[in-house]
Amino acid sequence: MPVPELLRIIAREIFERDPLARTPEPCQIMNEREAVSAYTNGGRQNGALSGAYLYHLAHMCQLVHPGDVVLDLGCGPGNLLGQLAELNPRAEFVGVDLSQPMLDQAAKMLRAKGIYNVELKYADMTTLVGVPDQSIDVAVSSMAFHHLPDEECLDRTFEQIARVLKPNGRVYFNDFGRLRNAESIPYFVGRATEGESQELIDDYYHSLHAAFTKADFERAVLCFLRGRGRVYATVVSPFQVVVKTPGHCQKLLAAKPELKRRFHALPRARKADVRQLSLFLNLGGLRNAL
Numbered sequence: 447m448p449v450p451e452l453l454r455i456i457a458r459e460i461f462e463r464d465p466l467a468r469t470p471e472p473c474q475i476m477n478e479r480e481a482v483s484a485y486t487n488g489g490r491q492n493g494a495l496s497g498a499y500l501y502h503l504a505h506m507c508q509l510v511h512p513g514d515v516v517l518d519l520g521c522g523p524g525n526l527l528g529q530l531a532e533l534n535p536r537a538e539f540v541g542v543d544l545s546q547p548m549l550d551q552a553a554k555m556l557r558a559k560g561i562y563n564v565e566l567k568y569a570d571m572t573t574l575v576g577v578p579d580q581s582i583d584v585a586v587s588s589m590a591f592h593h594l595p596d597e598e599c600l601d602r603t604f605e606q607i608a609r610v611l612k613p614n615g616r617v618y619f620n621d622f623g624r625l626r627n628a629e630s631i632p633y634f635v636g637r638a639t640e641g642e643s644q645e646l647i648d649d650y651y652h653s654l655h656a657a658f659t660k661a662d663f664e665r666a667v668l669c670f671l672r673g674r675g676r677v678y679a680t681v682v683s684p685f686q687v688v689v690k691t692p693g694h695c696q697k698l699l700a701a702k703p704e705l706k707r708r709f710h711a712l713p714r715a716r717k718a719d720v721r722q723l724s725l726f727l728n729l730g731g732l733r734n735a736l
């Protein structure tokens with residue numbers, strides 16, 4: 447990573463006080479064939495998203511116990527959901543998405559990998575119709591909330607999460623956070639998507655422009671999850687925001703050697719993603735899981 451460029455980004459982010467204006471995703475429900483295949487491809491082993499997935503997977507594994515029912519909001523092609531289910535074979539998983547092509551892709555991948563502890567549902571995360579009250583032990587979501595049209599939908603989603611969670615339920619959500627300086631966006635897109643398709647590069651740009659602010663997540667957590675969620679962001683530049691239930695983290699035990707093996711198998715650039723997330727979220731208050 448060119449360190450001077452990162453320092454310039456940090457300086458620009460420090461000196462801007464306000465977040466950029468939000469531009470909602472042009473394609474909120476990812477139905478187009480190209481979007482499905484670009485995203486599936488970005489999530490492949492060693493793909494642009496593989497380092498970020500591994501980092502967040504370790505945190506999610508800390509919250510999942512045998513026998514739990516785990517809900518993934520906006521599961522997309524199941525890249526992360528499939529890995530989480532594979533690493534926690536004694537838990538049951540439900541993935542919801544409003545894109546049938548994404549759900550079809552997820553079903554195909556799960557069948558091919560022989561993963562049978564996942565149910566896929568066509569459902570809207572802002573209503574969660576069909577998910578009973580207090581039926582979920584752990585709610586997770588990765589890079590999906592920024593697809594919602596506005597803050598009101600974000601709040602409605604958190605209200606639904608509070609409805610379906612059991613009283614001792616836990617959460618782990620990760621998403622992009624809104625940056626303060628427009629010039630930071632090409633930097634983050636460039637370092638994550640080198641060698642990837644134009645479709646994925648465009649998707650990344652849209653995601654960063656559509657991201658909610660850390661304050662949006664803090665408001666939703668305060669209104670609906672209270673002590674069940676705490677909001678963290680990468681220090682200096684809120685590129686990534688995480689909501690995690692405090693105090694419930696178990697040791698990774700069985701999953702740890704496999705997560706470590708997967709880390710060592712990542713290409714250099716993706717290992718750097720894991721290290722950068724670990725450092726900047728750790729400085730933002732989130733203890734590393736791996």
Ligand SMILES: C[S@@+](CC[C@H](N)C(=O)[O-])C[C@H]1O[C@@H](n2cnc3c(N)ncnc32)[C@H](O)[C@@H]1O
Nearest residue numbers: 475476520521522543544545570571588590593
């Ligand atoms: C960027 S993808 C993330 C996929 C997956 N979570 C991952 O990390 O690989 C966002 C997904 O959210 C889905 N989505 C958008 N709005 C939704 C809604 N209201 N309810 C359920 N899914 C939604 C999109 O169709 C898309 O599949």
